[in-house]
Amino acid sequence: MKVAVLFSGGKDSSYVIQWCIDQSYTIKALVSIFSMRPDSYMFHVPNIGLTRLQAEATGFIHIVRYSSGIKEEEVKDLEAAVRPLDIDGIVSGAVASEYQRSRVALVSDKLGLRSINPLWHMDSLVYLKDIINRNFNIIFTGVYALGFNENWLGRRLDDAALKELVELNKNYGVDLSGEGGEYETLVLDAPFFKRMIKIIKSEIIWEKDSGYLDIKHAELMEKGKNL
Template sequence: MVGLADVVVLYSGGKDSNYALYWAIKSGFNVRYLVSMVSENEESYMYHTPNIELTDLQAKSLGIPIIKGFTRGEKEEEVEDLKKVLESLKIEGIVAGALASRYQKDRIEKVARELGLRVYAPAWGRDPEEYMRDIVHLGFEVIFVGVSAYGLDETWLGRRIDEKVIEDLIELKNKFGIHVAGEGGEFETFVLDMPLFKYKIVIDKAEKIWDPYTNSGRLIIKEAHLERK
């Protein structure tokens, strides 16, 4: 890490990208930009989609400039769309929140090689249970905004991650084999507060959308504001 200053953080607004950002700043990197990819495809292979528009509010709370890229979400093409965003930036590295998805990590590393950048994935390979507890102990306020797995029903939408939730996820892992940190696509998250936020995000209006046939749903945050901590 010595000598590397200017990086971007691939930023979705969820727990993993916020943890990656936290790690980067605490490690002494100069985070020049947050980069959020907005996909037209809700089933994107690469990018988190629930409430991605609210990364603007998070960036304002952080005081870090945000750059948004847009993609149709077509497999492999969405990777090239990320490359187009990054190639115009004066940076030396990319920080990503990948934890166990080889698909995502391989493609980010491919883009980085082509652009002559380094990749940092601070959560990669970590024990999921330890990682989730770390997020709670660091003071992250994280809610579920998408669920898609046996054992995760409509009541999980909007639920905050705490020690009880982690224990419940471990139980579901033992019963259904889900990934405790959601890296298998079982759930998506949104961060309302964390140590680097200057303001916390308060939800004013939200709607749960639930499909009983696929046992999946989303919490759509329709209105939110920043509140001084």
């Protein structure tokens, strides 16, 4: 099956790339939508520009389309991005967002394509344990819920972090996978990356009880070298 993968650079869209590889799908392109609004309804915004570097690390074709970020207009932007592609389906990393899943399905139906959501309603703890065990290098780039502090920014998602996420879930109701917007992530390395990403310069932006990691400069480097 020939597919396009909606790619934000975070853990979910990166995990489904690996899933496609495991299924022997042909990935024709990674598709990233750059929203002009920070509060996009459909698409990931923080550090979205780094998808260019990540796509280069994977070797897959990368398609970028800019969007006004206006509600429902974003759906038209997605349709315009995938319409020219020779594909059978669109793969997304939706976990529990019915809004996102239904809009991708709408575009897929209109274009006669399959809408494929490998993570849909997957157990979050099982999912996170799997992505950690597969040696994805994932860092937290935004935290927006009670219980988090600025020490989470730039921190790797590993077994220790997962244990703390479980506690945050118990104490504050934080969704383990961050599907409620509690946190954002960035993938620096994955099994299918040919090179990995090194952050050269970044700044923590923190206001009251939330913040994000503003990555100002990053580069590709060969795997196996010390960060």
